[in-house]
Amino acid sequence: MDLEFLHTLVQPATTKIVLCSLDGLGGLPRPGTGKSELETARIPTLHALAGRSACGLLRHVGPGITPGSGPGHLGLFGYDPLRYPVGRGVLEALGIDFELQAGDVAARGNFCTVDARGHITDRRAGRISTEICVRLVERLRAIRLDGVELLIEPVKEHRFVLVLRGGHLSGRLSETDPQQLGVPPLPVRALAPEADRTAALVNAFVEAARPLLRDAAPANMLLLRGFDQRPHLPLFPATFGLRAAAIAAYPMYRGLARLVGMEVLKTGGTFAEEIDTLEEQWEHYDFFFLHYKDTDKAGEDGDFDAKVAALERFDALLPRVLALQPDVLAISGDHATPSILKGHGWQGVPALLASPYCGADPVSRFAERDCAGGSLGVIPAQDLMPLVMANALRFTKYGA
Amino acid sequence: MDLEFLHTLVQPATTKIVLCSLDGLGGLPRPGTGKSELETARIPTLHALAGRSACGLLRHVGPGITPGSGPGHLGLFGYDPLRYPVGRGVLEALGIDFELQAGDVAARGNFCTVDARGHITDRRAGRISTEICVRLVERLRAIRLDGVELLIEPVKEHRFVLVLRGGHLSGRLSETDPQQLGVPPLPVRALAPEADRTAALVNAFVEAARPLLRDAAPANMLLLRGFDQRPHLPLFPATFGLRAAAIAAYPMYRGLARLVGMEVLKTGGTFAEEIDTLEEQWEHYDFFFLHYKDTDKAGEDGDFDAKVAALERFDALLPRVLALQPDVLAISGDHATPSILKGHGWQGVPALLASPYCGADPVSRFAERDCAGGSLGVIPAQDLMPLVMANALRFTKYGA
Numbered sequence: 001m002d003l004e005f006l007h008t009l010v011q012p013a014t015t016k017i018v019l020c021s022l023d024g025l026g027g028l029p030r031p032g033t034g035k036s037e038l039e040t041a042r043i044p045t046l047h048a049l050a051g052r053s054a055c056g057l058l059r060h061v062g063p064g065i066t067p068g069s070g071p072g073h074l075g076l077f078g079y080d081p082l083r084y085p086v087g088r089g090v091l092e093a094l095g096i097d098f099e100l101q102a103g104d105v106a107a108r109g110n111f112c113t114v115d116a117r118g119h120i121t122d123r124r125a126g127r128i129s130t131e132i133c134v135r136l137v138e139r140l141r142a143i144r145l146d147g148v149e150l151l152i153e154p155v156k157e158h159r160f161v162l163v164l165r166g167g168h169l170s171g172r173l174s175e176t177d178p179q180q181l182g183v184p185p186l187p188v189r190a191l192a193p194e195a196d197r198t199a200a201l202v203n204a205f206v207e208a209a210r211p212l213l214r215d216a217a218p219a220n221m222l223l224l225r226g227f228d229q230r231p232h233l234p235l236f237p238a239t240f241g242l243r244a245a246a247i248a249a250y251p252m253y254r255g256l257a258r259l260v261g262m263e264v265l266k267t268g269g270t271f272a273e274e275i276d277t278l279e280e281q282w283e284h285y286d287f288f289f290l291h292y293k294d295t296d297k298a299g300e301d302g303d304f305d306a307k308v309a310a311l312e313r314f315d316a317l318l319p320r321v322l323a324l325q326p327d328v329l330a331i332s333g334d335h336a337t338p339s340i341l342k343g344h345g346w347q348g349v350p351a352l353l354a355s356p357y358c359g360a361d362p363v364s365r366f367a368e369r370d371c372a373g374g375s376l377g378v379i380p381a382q383d384l385m386p387l388v389m390a391n392a393l394r395f396t397k398y399g400a
Numbered sequence: 401m402d403l404e405f406l407h408t409l410v411q412p413a414t415t416k417i418v419l420c421s422l423d424g425l426g427g428l429p430r431p432g433t434g435k436s437e438l439e440t441a442r443i444p445t446l447h448a449l450a451g452r453s454a455c456g457l458l459r460h461v462g463p464g465i466t467p468g469s470g471p472g473h474l475g476l477f478g479y480d481p482l483r484y485p486v487g488r489g490v491l492e493a494l495g496i497d498f499e500l501q502a503g504d505v506a507a508r509g510n511f512c513t514v515d516a517r518g519h520i521t522d523r524r525a526g527r528i529s530t531e532i533c534v535r536l537v538e539r540l541r542a543i544r545l546d547g548v549e550l551l552i553e554p555v556k557e558h559r560f561v562l563v564l565r566g567g568h569l570s571g572r573l574s575e576t577d578p579q580q581l582g583v584p585p586l587p588v589r590a591l592a593p594e595a596d597r598t599a600a601l602v603n604a605f606v607e608a609a610r611p612l613l614r615d616a617a618p619a620n621m622l623l624l625r626g627f628d629q630r631p632h633l634p635l636f637p638a639t640f641g642l643r644a645a646a647i648a649a650y651p652m653y654r655g656l657a658r659l660v661g662m663e664v665l666k667t668g669g670t671f672a673e674e675i676d677t678l679e680e681q682w683e684h685y686d687f688f689f690l691h692y693k694d695t696d697k698a699g700e701d702g703d704f705d706a707k708v709a710a711l712e713r714f715d716a717l718l719p720r721v722l723a724l725q726p727d728v729l730a731i732s733g734d735h736a737t738p739s740i741l742k743g744h745g746w747q748g749v750p751a752l753l754a755s756p757y758c759g760a761d762p763v764s765r766f767a768e769r770d771c772a773g774g775s776l777g778v779i780p781a782q783d784l785m786p787l788v789m790a791n792a793l794r795f796t797k798y799g800a
Binding site for chain 2: 001005009356357359361362373374375376377379383384385386387388389390391395396397398399400
């Protein structure tokens with residue numbers, strides 16, 4: 001539903017909401033046992049909570065579409081991820097806590113290897129260490145271009161972020177990465193007339209970088225892609241009339257929350273510390289986005305047992321959240337990360353919604369095939385927030 | 401789906417359809433028993449019918465959106481309530497059986513209390529009795545304005561309806577109700593150039609009303625909101641190729657049926673009398689919309705037991721409907737009215753569809769959590785009518 005329409009329904013209330021995202025929550029059965037991570041884990045608190053919740057499966061982009069963390073979380077926040085795309089360069093900047101300003105153009109950079117003719121032989125420069133990346137970024141920072149500020153930040157291994165700031169810039173640019181070997185990097189082309197100046201600036205940057213990297217094999221050249229500017233998103237607190245805070249140990253998720261206008265709270269590096277922050281700040285906000293990373297990491301590693309253990313650690317800490325007695329507690333994830341896939345998946349992600357008004361449903365276990373039969377149904381992720389708002393009695397009736 | 405598209409599929413048939421709306425049907429479990437009104441009620445006929453029906457849950461506007469009776473019934477009639485909004489003034493007029501003509505502008509009026517400075521101190525004038533409302537409306541009927549007919553009707557307590565008729569009118573007007581105390585009523589503003597004349601007329605009406613009400617404290621002023629004209633809706637009988645009749649004891653539902661072009665049948669004030677009408681008129685129509693009000697009233701009162709009793713009374717009368725052997729019988733509601741909410745709710749509303757072609761599903765009880773697992777799924781309310789038409793063999797194939 002349209003966010004402007006939803007905004008017209010907002011009514012004041014004093015209810016407290018917690019939206020908890022277990023990153024990469026959804027999984028798949030392990031061959032041998034036929035049970036998924038959630039079905040294997042001992043998670044009594046989640047199961048008991050499912051028993052008094054409305055349950056379902058969330059689909060974040062569309063059937064068969066594997067969401068990245070950006071679209072996945074935008075969906076949880078109530079935004080249609082296809083209507084509000086966020087470029088890769090912007091996500092990369094968010095992922096290192098870089099505060100993108102309106103108008104900045106961000107790109108994801110890769111150091112790569114080129115041969116004597118300048119043809120690409122390795123698009124990731126043998127995945128150089130982060131230390132080397134940091135030193136090469138230092139070299140690039142020597143580049144000066146007229147009328148634009150260049151901000152270059154190392155990310156991890158061969159990856160870095162390039163941000164152009166100043167004047168009228170546009171992210172409507174083609175990429176320099178040809179996505180194949182044996183050819184030279186491409187010059188950037190403007191995809192719209194207003195991007196002509198930005199294209200010229202980016203090409204000048206690449207030419208200036210070439211001699212600075214020449215002796216740095218295997219990282220003797222760079223590739224740029226995912227040029228984009230901060231998207232114009234309706235702001236979450238204004239749209240839903242909520243004092244909204246984000247508690248996330250990882251920069252990417254803080255960045256996504258900041259992008260939609262949530263206040264990002266200072267917190268520690270563990271989920272227990274995130275809950276400390278939740279407890280401390282409980283009185284000051286109506287809505288808390290709480291992010292748990294461990295499930296995704298284990299799934300990405302293909303480590304089924306580690307993902308089971310991550311779910312059990314979450315379950316053991318959940319009573320502290322329940323003790324705060326939120327009026328509405330929603331628990332789901334931004335996408336599946338099935339251990340047997342060793343990466344994000346397109347599978348529906350279990351979701352539960354607990355409130356005094358969430359209604360009865362037959363689900364009493366928090367797992368994929370149980371939630372498939374729940375009363376929330378199999379729904380787009382962006383439908384969760386309106387349900388959360390309704391359960392918090394923060395939406396008025398539509399039509400008399 | 402688009403109604404024009406659906407219309408292209410209509411084929412003639414002699415089948416008889418009954419669409420029965422139990423107002424505010426959906427409920428929520430009562431704390432203590434954990435059972436909803438439907439789960440508590442002894443409704444053997446509905447349960448048996450569910451056993452041979454396709455079941456599901458209807459969502460009338462969108463996830464988390466609480467529908468008013470207008471959008472709720474439009475959904476049941478096959479209209480997307482967001483595409484076909486009906487203004488509050490129009491609904492208020494329908495609710496008193498006022499026959500709105502094309503071009504009329506209707507507004508909902510409230511008598512209110514203002515202090516010596518003209519600032520609002522009570523937006524509902526202490527909820528004056530309907531008798532006082534009737535007398536004050538008599539006073540307002542003395543007002544004459546050039547070029548427009550003013551039709552003013554009392555509703556209930558502090559509420560009345562104002563209708564402007566004649567010339568080129570527009571409902572694109574702001575409201576005079578500031579929705580807060582301590583400030584004067586607002587003048588009406590035209591929200592589009594074509595509404596300039598109507599705005600001037602409404603403001604002249606308000607100025608003429610002021611001296612007439614001055615001595616009528618606590619009802620010494622009035623507020624107007626929800627200006628709108630009868631919406632242009634595709635007509636139900638033409639769209640679906642049905643001779644369609646509505647049987648409803650309450651004016652609001654007769655009004656909604658009239659709005660979509662159904663023939664409104666004269667009936668008595670009880671559901672038993674509605675069924676008398678159904679039996680008497682059985683041969684003359686293809687489609688009957690049958691409305692049952694008691695479930696909603698009990699829910700609005702927060703009277704769980706009364707809602708259970710209302711369901712049981714409905715169930716006891718249902719065999720008379722079944723005895724007519726409709727080819728398709730659909731039973732659902734326009735929205736939930738959970739007793740524990742004491743008002744409309746956003747929860748999915750159980751629906752059943754009985755026909756020789758409805759297909760098997762696992763549901764054998766007509767209640768919220770059972771229907772959540774039915775073969776209809778959790779669907780927008782406007783998807784019910786196409787399914788009803790298909791089951792009545794009144795839709796031809798799409799594509800060769």
